[in-house]
Amino acid sequence: MGHLHEAFHVTDSRLDSLVQTSLGRLTGAVSVALDKAAAQLGLKVTAARSALERQPLMDAQFDLQRRATQIAQAFSKALVEGVAKELSQGDAASRELADTDWSSLRLVEDSEVERGVASMRLARHLESSCHEPLNLLQGLFATLRQVPADELANPLRPTVVADALLKGLWLPQDKPGSQALLLDAVLPPLTDQLRAVYAEAANQCQQAGVRATPVISRASALNSTSSATGHGTAAEKAPAERGLSNGLAERPHGAGASARATPRALEAIGQMLGMDWGQEDCSEQALTAHVCPPASDSSMLGLMKKLHQLARMDTPLWMPPADTRSEASLLPRLDLSPQDDNTSRDTASAAGNPVMVNVIRAHREELIQATGGAKLDQMVIDIVAALFDQVLADPSVPPQMARQLGRLQLPVLRVALKDTTFFHSRRHPVRHLINRMASLATSFEVLDDGPGREFIDKVTSLVSEIVDGDFDQIALYEKQLTELEQFVEQQAVREAEESAAVAALLAGQEADLRVQQRYMQKVQKELADLDIPEFVKTFLAQIWTQVQVLMVARHGHDSEATARMKQASKSLVLSVQPKGHPALRASFLKQLPQLMKDLNEGLDLIQWAPTARQEFFAQLLPLHAEALKTQPAHELTMRLLEDRLRKVDQIPVPSREEAANDPLPPPSAEAEALPLVNALPAKDAMAAGFVSEQQAIEVPAGIDIDLTVGDDPELAQIDLELPMDGPAPTTRGASLVDIIQPGGAYRMLLKGQWKKVRLTWVSSSRTFFMFNQGHHPSKQTISLTARVLQQMCEGGRFKAFEQAQLLERATYRARKQLAALNANRKIAA
Numbered sequence: 001m002g003h004l005h006e007a008f009h010v011t012d013s014r015l016d017s018l019v020q021t022s023l024g025r026l027t028g029a030v031s032v033a034l035d036k037a038a039a040q041l042g043l044k045v046t047a048a049r050s051a052l053e054r055q056p057l058m059d060a061q062f063d064l065q066r067r068a069t070q071i072a073q074a075f076s077k078a079l080v081e082g083v084a085k086e087l088s089q090g091d092a093a094s095r096e097l098a099d100t101d102w103s104s105l106r107l108v109e110d111s112e113v114e115r116g117v118a119s120m121r122l123a124r125h126l127e128s129s130c131h132e133p134l135n136l137l138q139g140l141f142a143t144l145r146q147v148p149a150d151e152l153a154n155p156l157r158p159t160v161v162a163d164a165l166l167k168g169l170w171l172p173q174d175k176p177g178s179q180a181l182l183l184d185a186v187l188p189p190l191t192d193q194l195r196a197v198y199a200e201a202a203n204q205c206q207q208a209g210v211r212a213t214p215v216i217s218r219a220s221a222l223n224s225t226s227s228a229t230g231h232g233t234a235a236e237k238a239p240a241e242r243g244l245s246n247g248l249a250e251r252p253h254g255a256g257a258s259a260r261a262t263p264r265a266l267e268a269i270g271q272m273l274g275m276d277w278g279q280e281d282c283s284e285q286a287l288t289a290h291v292c293p294p295a296s297d298s299s300m301l302g303l304m305k306k307l308h309q310l311a312r313m314d315t316p317l318w319m320p321p322a323d324t325r326s327e328a329s330l331l332p333r334l335d336l337s338p339q340d341d342n343t344s345r346d347t348a349s350a351a352g353n354p355v356m357v358n359v360i361r362a363h364r365e366e367l368i369q370a371t372g373g374a375k376l377d378q379m380v381i382d383i384v385a386a387l388f389d390q391v392l393a394d395p396s397v398p399p400q401m402a403r404q405l406g407r408l409q410l411p412v413l414r415v416a417l418k419d420t421t422f423f424h425s426r427r428h429p430v431r432h433l434i435n436r437m438a439s440l441a442t443s444f445e446v447l448d449d450g451p452g453r454e455f456i457d458k459v460t461s462l463v464s465e466i467v468d469g470d471f472d473q474i475a476l477y478e479k480q481l482t483e484l485e486q487f488v489e490q491q492a493v494r495e496a497e498e499s500a501a502v503a504a505l506l507a508g509q510e511a512d513l514r515v516q517q518r519y520m521q522k523v524q525k526e527l528a529d530l531d532i533p534e535f536v537k538t539f540l541a542q543i544w545t546q547v548q549v550l551m552v553a554r555h556g557h558d559s560e561a562t563a564r565m566k567q568a569s570k571s572l573v574l575s576v577q578p579k580g581h582p583a584l585r586a587s588f589l590k591q592l593p594q595l596m597k598d599l600n601e602g603l604d605l606i607q608w609a610p611t612a613r614q615e616f617f618a619q620l621l622p623l624h625a626e627a628l629k630t631q632p633a634h635e636l637t638m639r640l641l642e643d644r645l646r647k648v649d650q651i652p653v654p655s656r657e658e659a660a661n662d663p664l665p666p667p668s669a670e671a672e673a674l675p676l677v678n679a680l681p682a683k684d685a686m687a688a689g690f691v692s693e694q695q696a697i698e699v700p701a702g703i704d705i706d707l708t709v710g711d712d713p714e715l716a717q718i719d720l721e722l723p724m725d726g727p728a729p730t731t732r733g734a735s736l737v738d739i740i741q742p743g744g745a746y747r748m749l750l751k752g753q754w755k756k757v758r759l760t761w762v763s764s765s766r767t768f769f770m771f772n773q774g775h776h777p778s779k780q781t782i783s784l785t786a787r788v789l790q791q792m793c794e795g796g797r798f799k800a801f802e803q804a805q806l807l808e809r810a811t812y813r814a815r816k817q818l819a820a821l822n823a824n825r826k827i828a829a
Helices: 002-007 013-047 051-087 092-097 110-129 131-145 158-169 176-207 218-229 240-244 263-273 284-288 297-310 341-351 364-371 375-393 399-406 409-418 429-441 450-468 474-498 500-527 534-555 560-575 582-605 610-627 635-649 671-678 682-688 693-697 734-738 786-794 806-828
Strands: 745-750 753-762 768-773 780-785 798-800
Touching (some): 051 176, 110 158, 375 399, 375 409, 399 429, 409 450, 474 500, 474 753, 500 534, 500 635, 500 768, 500 780, 534 610, 582 610, 693 786, 734 786, 734 798, 780 786
Antiparallel strands (some): 745 753, 768 780
């Protein structure tokens, strides 16, 4: 990597060493990810059910294998350039404007725009998957570079990596379908590799004595700068990554609209809600013109706090906003209130949730007057009110959580008036906090006692801090979100402690898998050049090593049973050697029954699949018959063979401690390790609620499985119709197994029934997962391997409990309601 040093120069030797080493690691990580992606595409080709499905996969695999070296080289070059550019920048302000001049303006090809969008989405996925090491690296790089500890401090951040990768991975002539297949295949292994690279970089920094600067978020830094100077808006300082904002510009710090609120914001709001503004005056002057003098920031904040105190949030009632149905309303298109009061109550009751007071609708006129009555502000007020109509009536939101979300109406409105990116940005702290609280609430069977009550108490405390504090500061929401995640993590640890015996059992199984893998690799190496049938080599290395590991774990290294299993491996190899001499034939026939007995005993111990066992013996027995007819090998040859087999016997089975840090293969490569896992004693398997591969697909007789049970058909196209700034969180499919975290709610199909389960524990290498189902005292534990869970995800038998996040559901339903109302108006006209 010598050419990397020539691309840039840094003054701190520790920074120089860190960057050089990390660049090499990143290049290696991408090469590994490309190889694994090609292998994964091969597996998908094999599993494809039709030629139509198989052909694109074959094309993508061929393309990836053909161009792997070229892609890696292009990535390395682009990465060096990107990192050099990052390191050449100064502080945050200069970093954003360094490349901005009139001569840089140019037309952009569609393919470049698409690559930029894909790069942004890839980077965001990687950021969410590598959050912890990235957060630490951000502070460490800030110290080394002597720059603010914001998200631009790290020159190796996923944004830079994703952009460099797609420059090599995507070609302009590639078909969109092929591009998507390549990216989908590369993403899982790349995520794992990148997480390790970032962790190694952080560890290298800390070993060099670098102390991390306290991390600050981008939004917090902008807000504090604007407040301190008294001029300059957050929109003027918005980071480049908001280029996908569809025109929703960040709003200035004031009660109402200003000259920074352009018609582009109105256009983007229209796209979000599916509205066409028609002939209305959408000029900047019309949008921002005040009907009355706007209130000051402090007055607006005071009004909202007063309205919040007046609202009886604990009283379930319906308060229909008559004024929004008035012909005098400036925005009749935003009349999303129910058209019949009785119908509204009935719908709310049917949903099972008490409908809370919509404070924004109830006090719409006071809020409009306080903002100055600008048209854009009225739109924001009506849209936020419409969103909370849907949020408070959402049947998936428990009443206890709906009450806390209802308390956030005015704080959310305050944020939306100042920052309209709230409506479309999945990463907006306020939006993220609301969605996260609602999602976590669904994971509890009851919220009136136990862990559910603890969760609601914590949420109540966090919401109170927002309502009683300075709730127009984004930093406050980021702080509450961090506290919420920490609480969920601590709660998951406490829940796992209740099933500590099961967790210890599964952790032990994972340790044994590491032991078996290390032992298998040593045996494979010793057998590699041995002149014996290939299927015998594979059997001894991948299957029989599991028998030996399990024998040592149960009976010890020096037991008679362990010695017999070792002797069986040697006897198996000698059994396929030529035995044309009568004495050799007689000796073989005498030893054969014991050999078959030992082989079957060992395979029974690890519960090797019957079909695989039959295939093995179907290949072995003809070799035995052939060996009896063939002239024996030279005596020296046999002595050399026995000497090699003796070396194999002398390979010790490693201890759990020796293999503790060995990485385990991903779930797709775990197939040969499963018999060791399935060898759990029946008593232990029952206590752990262990689900085998067979049990995962078992269907009781007479039951027709419907994989769509619990899905809302209305939400099937939600991700396609809402113009958000990034992809929706994964809720189903094979990649779901890579992102599930303790505390989350999921749906699992077992024995023909869908169950709501809560993930409580994940082993260190994500090989085993433990879920809880139900509530005390009838709570049950369910545990399974990553391979089984991945198969369930691929088969549609395991999904996230929520099809879409709360605010996305609310927006989508408000959009549909608006379309229906507009259609009715056209019919009436």
